[in-house]
Amino acid sequence: MKRRSFLESSTRIKRSRKPGKCPSCGHSPLASILYGYVGFDGGLQKKLEEGRIVLGGCCVSDDDPKWECTNCGQKVYKKLPEESSKSIKK
Template sequence: MNDNLKIYARKPAKCPQCKHSPVASILYGHPAFDDDFALKMEQGRIALGGCCIAVNPGAALPRWQCSQCKLEMYRRQDVEQAQQEQETR
């Protein structure tokens, strides 16, 4: 596991690197777009993570992203689960 990952138990209120707020939640897949969704994207509260996710087995995906500097942050539970999956391989 990468020691440089920014790992948190819950979504940070501001970016640990640049101190900007808000931190966006990363959504994967094909979200339904509507006016509310577009507004949240414009406000930096939502970021798109992509629809075709090719990850290494046992690798965690970032859960949040700074809407300013684009720093990716990981949820502790996701990282721990990925580590457990790697250990059982």
């Protein structure tokens, strides 16, 4: 997997729902990022191996990305409802 440099990844991409493909490289599908302490089982292991889920770590904040491209590492943030309404009013 190619990792993005700081400069490449410094632009925050926000979407109101999960994109069908990566907005940077076009890879499909994006993986959901799972945060917190997780209990490993066969189902989770399979999703990790398939690239449907990536682990985001145990520290959770209000400003964490929701999805990640397993090809280029681009992170995509969930657009909050108030952000969506601001863009509509413009």
